[in-house]
Amino acid sequence: MASSGAAEADPPGEREREQEQERRRLAASLTARYSDWVLEALDELPGSFLLTDPALAGHPIVYASRGLTALTGYARRDVLGRNARLFQGAATARAAVAGVREAVRAHRTHQVPILNYRRDGSPHWVLLHLAPVFHARDGSVLHFLAVQVPIADAKRRGGAAAAGAVLLAACREEARVEEDFPCAAHAGKAFVDMDKRGLEAEEPRVPSDSEKEMAINTADSIVSALNRYSKLTGLVVSRKRCDSVGIPALSSSLNLSLGRIKQSFVLTYSCLPDMPIIYASEAFISLTGYSREDILGRNCRVLNGPDTSLEVLEEVRTGFYSFFSLSKEPDRSFVASTFIRKDGSSFHDLLHVSPIRDASGKVRLHLSQVAFHIWVHLDMGAKHDFNGLTPEVWQLGAVAAVRVAVRGLSASGSLLRPSQ
Amino acid sequence: MVSASATKVEGVKTHLYYFGAEHGNDNLKNFAYSEQGDPNLLDTILLSQWDNFAWKGHLDYDVTACQLKVIEGGKKFVCQLNNKWNSFFLKEYDKFFESFGCLKPNSMKCYEGLLLCIAQGEKDRPEVAPSSPPPKDGLLVIANAHPVEYGHIFLVPSAMINQVSCYRDKRMFQLATKIAFEVNNAAFRVFFDSGTSVVSDHMPFQACYFANPLPVESTSTFMVYDGKGRSDIIVSETVDYPLKALVFTSNNLQALVTVVSEISSLHDNTTAYSLLITNNGTKIFLFPQVKNLATGCSLSAWECGGYFVYHTKFDFDSASETAISSRMSSISLHDSAFEDLKHLCCTIADDLVIHCLNHSRIFFDDNFFLSTMKQKDRAMRKPHSPLMNLLGAKRSAMSSRNNSA
Numbered sequence: 074m075a076s077s078g079a080a081e082a083d084p085p086g087e088r089e090r091e092q093e094q095e096r097r098r099l100a101a102s103l104t105a106r107y108s109d110w111v112l113e114a115l116d117e118l119p120g121s122f123l124l125t126d127p128a129l130a131g132h133p134i135v136y137a138s139r140g141l142t143a144l145t146g147y148a149r150r151d152v153l154g155r156n157a158r159l160f161q162g163a164a165t166a167r168a169a170v171a172g173v174r175e176a177v178r179a180h181r182t183h184q185v186p187i188l189n190y191r192r193d194g195s196p197h198w199v200l201l202h203l204a205p206v207f208h209a210r211d212g213s214v215l216h217f218l219a220v221q222v223p224i225a226d227a228k229r230r231g232g233a234a235a236a237g238a239v240l241l242a243a244c245r246e247e248a249r250v251e252e253d254f255p256c257a258a259h260a261g262k263a264f265v266d267m268d269k270r271g272l273e274a275e276e277p278r279v280p281s282d283s284e285k286e287m288a289i290n291t292a293d294s295i296v297s298a299l300n301r302y303s304k305l306t307g308l309v310v311s312r313k314r315c316d317s318v319g320i321p322a323l324s325s326s327l328n329l330s331l332g333r334i335k336q337s338f339v340l341t342y343s344c345l346p347d348m349p350i351i352y353a354s355e356a357f358i359s360l361t362g363y364s365r366e367d368i369l370g371r372n373c374r375v376l377n378g379p380d381t382s383l384e385v386l387e388e389v390r391t392g393f394y395s396f397f398s399l400s401k402e403p404d405r406s407f408v409a410s411t412f413i414r415k416d417g418s419s420f421h422d423l424l425h426v427s428p429i430r431d432a433s434g435k436v437r438l439h440l441s442q443v444a445f446h447i448w449v450h451l452d453m454g455a456k457h458d459f460n461g462l463t464p465e466v467w468q469l470g471a472v473a474a475v476r477v478a479v480r481g482l483s484a485s486g487s488l489l490r491p492s493q
Numbered sequence: 494m495v496s497a498s499a500t501k502v503e504g505v506k507t508h509l510y511y512f513g514a515e516h517g518n519d520n521l522k523n524f525a526y527s528e529q530g531d532p533n534l535l536d537t538i539l540l541s542q543w544d545n546f547a548w549k550g551h552l553d554y555d556v557t558a559c560q561l562k563v564i565e566g567g568k569k570f571v572c573q574l575n576n577k578w579n580s581f582f583l584k585e586y587d588k589f590f591e592s593f594g595c596l597k598p599n600s601m602k603c604y605e606g607l608l609l610c611i612a613q614g615e616k617d618r619p620e621v622a623p624s625s626p627p628p629k630d631g632l633l634v635i636a637n638a639h640p641v642e643y644g645h646i647f648l649v650p651s652a653m654i655n656q657v658s659c660y661r662d663k664r665m666f667q668l669a670t671k672i673a674f675e676v677n678n679a680a681f682r683v684f685f686d687s688g689t690s691v692v693s694d695h696m697p698f699q700a701c702y703f704a705n706p707l708p709v710e711s712t713s714t715f716m717v718y719d720g721k722g723r724s725d726i727i728v729s730e731t732v733d734y735p736l737k738a739l740v741f742t743s744n745n746l747q748a749l750v751t752v753v754s755e756i757s758s759l760h761d762n763t764t765a766y767s768l769l770i771t772n773n774g775t776k777i778f779l780f781p782q783v784k785n786l787a788t789g790c791s792l793s794a795w796e797c798g799g800y801f802v803y804h805t806k807f808d809f810d811s812a813s814e815t816a817i818s819s820r821m822s823s824i825s826l827h828d829s830a831f832e833d834l835k836h837l838c839c840t841i842a843d844d845l846v847i848h849c850l851n852h853s854r855i856f857f858d859d860n861f862f863l864s865t866m867k868q869k870d871r872a873m874r875k876p877h878s879p880l881m882n883l884l885g886a887k888r889s890a891m892s893s894r895n896n897s898a
Contacts, residue, residue: 330680330704335532405548430557460534461508461621462541470537473544477643477680481704482563482571 099153102126102135106215111302112136118298120291121145122220123157124206127177131156135216144199144221146192157219162190166277173203180205180214184288186224186277198224200280202288206299218295222288224278297344323352330478336471338449339373343428347372348446360452362415373448378413385410385424407465409453423451425468429479447475507607508542509625510535511614512675534619535611536676539634540702542608543644546636551605553577556640566814568734569708571800574809578639578802606636608646611672619675627651632668637699641795641802644702648672648683666754669698670746674774680704683774684794685757687765687782699794708799709778710771714740717835724845726752728838735821736797737831739779739838746774752842753777764826764834767794781834782824791824 103111103124115124115136121144124136134157137149145160152159161170169187176183182204189199202220207213280288321342323331331340337356341348349370358364361376368375385408408424431444449468451457459467546552560574612631614620627633628651637645650665673683683700709731718728725745731738743749756779757766769778780797796802801817803809826834 326705333678405545430555458531460619461623462534462538463623466538466541467532469541469544470532473540473644474532474536476544476557477540477702477704480557480561480643480702481680482561 095154096150098129099126099133099135102129102216107299107302111299114298114302115295118291118294120220120222120287122218122291122295123152124295125157125217125219127214127217132177132217141221144191144223145189151192160189160221162188162194162196164188164196165190169277173201176203177217180207184285186280188277189221198278200224200284200288202292204292204296206296218292220288220291220295222280222284222291224280224284226278293344321351326481327478328352330481331475334471334474334478336449336468336474337451338447338471338475339368340429340445340447340475341373343444343446351445357450360414360420360450361412367415376412378411378419380411380419381413382410384408405465405469407468412450421453423453423464423468425449425465425472427472429472429475431479444479445475447472505607506624506626508538508609509622509628509631510538510609510611511616511620511622512611512671513617513619514613514615533675533677534621535672536678536681538609538621539646539676539681540644542634543636543646546605546608549605551636551638552640553638556643556645560809562809564812564814564817568799568814568818569711570812570814570817571705571708572809572812573641573800573802574806575802576804578641606638608634608636610634610651611668632672637701640701641800642701642703644681644700646700648698648700662758663750663754665698667746667750669700670750670770670774670777672700672774673770674746677773678702679706679771679773681773682707683770684798685768686793687767703800707769707771707795709734709736709738709769709797718839718842720842720845724748724752724842726842726845728835728842730835735818736780736782736792736825738781738797739835741777741779741838741842742772742775744775748845749775749777752838752845753779755841756838764830767792767797769794769798779838781826781831783826785824792821797821 100112116139118138119140120138121140122138123134123141125132126135129135133154134152137147137152139149141152142148147159158170165188169185172185173183173187175181182202184200184202186198187201188196189201190196199221200223202222204218205214206216206218331352331354334354335356336354337360338354339350339357340352342351349372350368351370353363353365353368358368361368363375405425405427410422410424411419412422412424413419426446426448429445429447449471451464451468453464457464457467547555554575554577556575562572564570564572607627610625610627610631610633612628631651633649633651635647635649637647639645648665648669650668669683669685673681680702681700682703683698685698686696712734713732714729715732716727716729718726720726720728720743725748726741726743729740729742731740741749741753753768757768763784765782765784767780767782769780770776771778778798780792780794782791782797785791799817801812803812825831
């Protein structure tokens with residue numbers, strides 16, 4: 074660690090205590106900002122990534138993922154507290170390093186292929202995806218996340234690279250349950266063989282689209298996890314500074330399917346901080362008086378009024394996170410509350426919120442990857458002819474209909490139109 | 494929903510959906526509650542009950558989390574990665590029947606899989622009775638804990654609970670198609686898997702929701718029989734689809750049901766029929782397959798439609814249009830057998846005599862049929878097609894029964 078120079082002079086007990094303090098300090102960098110469960114949540118994510126804290130001296134690594142060892146050969150405890158430059162070495166391009174340094178200084182997201190070195194000294198190419206994690210309200214940088222995605226050699230990309238990737242993926246699965254990584258040596262060998270060929274040319278390897286996508290997906294999952302656990306302690310994090318968040322547009326086939334659902338509901342997008350509304354049904358528009366332009370991009374709290382009970386918000390919050398904790402709730406919550414229309418008039422509402430999963434062709438990086446939440450409203454003041462159904466069944470029908478719609482495939486395989 | 498009641502007499506109770514009364518119109522009007530902008534009653538309750546069933550953790554896996562993709566190529570086959578689903582639950586078959594034991598009258602046991610029941614009602618409009626015992630002459634909607642897609646259910650006739658009866662009789666067929674009509678949701682499809690010859694009589698109709706059109710629904714078709722004005726049915730065949738299939742289209746539910754149930758009830762040792770009822774009960778796909786004597790039917794109706802499930806990631810990733818197409822063609826009927834079947838279907842469709850305007854009943858004019866049979870026999874170049882013989886035998890048996898009655 075940092076104080077290795079003076080190690081021999083200290084008695085062993087002292088050193089151990091120092092190390093323990095150091096470890097706690099680093100862990101606190103995370104748990105001070107997020108709930109204690111954040112470490113467990115991050116441990117569940119596959120891939121090799123780090124979280125670093127720019128506020129601490131030396132900009133040390135405060136968290137290393139389980140996948141790091143399979144990729145780099147470093148045990149997690151080896152890297153905690155050290156600066157991330159430990160992965161760089163003799164042949165690492167100076168320009169690449171400078172680019173990373175500049176991005177850190179400017180608090181920018183940066184993606185660059187870079188030659189890193191494993192613990193045993195062998196070099197390997199990775200796509201480094203660096204992104205700052207901002208405090209959504211005051212814009213300060215809380216952490217940096219750095220994702221490392223191995224770049225396969227283009228020449229052997231077909232067979233061996235696929236096999237290597239499968240092997241690594243298999244190892245990641247293993248890594249999640251076992252402490253020692255039996256496949257690591259073998260996977261390392263596969264990489265070394267490919268690398269020797271790559272090093273002959275000093276050219277940086279070009280990452281494939283799927284590798285780039287994997288880096289972005291991993292980064293998104295990390296931010297989602299941080300978001301989830303920060304909310305419990307009242308903090309909200311973002312990958313971008315507050316002003317520039319744009320909401321995604323839904324694919325036309327999804328819009329079409331959703332348009333057939335008659336109940337009053339909105340869909341919020343769970344991956345963005347503050348969960349903006351990205352779809353509002355016709356019935357919702359006529360119930361609340363807000364037009365599509367008014368409501369898209371806003372948070373659902375726009376409906377809250379002075380009479381909206383705080384219990385509502387609590388129920389909703391628990392509803393969100395019970396799903397994430399993968400424990401099945403025996404009862405679904407239907408909350409009666411009062412909300413405000415655009416014109417200021419209030420209405421008695423029955424609200425139900427449910428998460429909607431997405432299983433499109435994209436790489437699923439998190440088990441409970443939730444794409445949207447559906448908020449179904451029912452105006453209890455208006456006359457409804459339920460024909461023998463309860464209001465709850467009415468609302469669940471909408472939830473299920475949205476699940477069917479989301480399950481559909483668009484031509485591009487994605488529920489969202491590609492971002493600009 | 495479903496709860497064991499306190500007294501022994503009452504037994505299982507569940508939602509009971511009543512169809513609106515039949516007025517004898519050939520073209521059933523959909524009393525769309527959707528005229529007022531309200532969601533469809535049957536659709537809503539089916540979806541919501543299934544969602545509850547899933548939420549409570551009764552499914553073996555979350556089918557909405559199973560990866561889906563469209564395979565490259567013109568046919569746009571769909572495939573799903575799911576290592577827990579299998580198309581023929583023949584091994585589970587006994588368990589399946591056993592589980593119904595609790596639905597017998599006076600049973601105390603609770604059966605979570607029973608989502609709701611459906612029966613014919615007396616009133617003009619459909620309605621739901623929230624807590625009723627299962628009807629004696631109706632249908633039980635039972636959730637499939639190993640779904641192929643969201644909302645996968647079995648449609649089990651009440652009569653079956655007490656004694657084993659043939660699923661594929663016309664009445665059951667009619668109910669199945671009528672349900673498709675009532676749900677009025679293009680994503681809802683009813684289908685029928687023809688199992689081995691031993692089990693096929695006992696396989697129930699099934700249904701599930703899928704938002705996209707299935708590949709077979711998007712494939713082009715060629716009309717081979719235009720029954721407008723006569724029998725109200727149009728028969729077409731698929732063009733360029735690896736599994737040769739016939740499509741029956743009609744707005745007249747009775748006509749459609751009569752014709753298709755007639756055809757699919759033909760017991761032939763070499764051919765099995767799977768069915769897919771789509772378009773809110775107005776379009777039925779008939780998939781004839783060469784029966785494999787060892788395993789019976791090779792492809793489920795869903796697979797015939799172009800949606801395949803793979804158990805391993807490797808298979809899922811390496812799925813190709815060519816492999817799927819060749820698999821389908823290998824069990825597709827030979828050209829000559831398919832031609833026979835086509836002729837047969839057109840004949841059957843043509844022999845429907847509709848009494849227009851006031852009457853709703855459709856029947857086969859036996860005398861008319863027998864005479865035209867002979868004419869058609871002469872017209873056909875193949876004098877003794879096995880299918881035609883079967884039909885002829887069945888018809889003459891029927892007519893002799895009628896005559897003697």
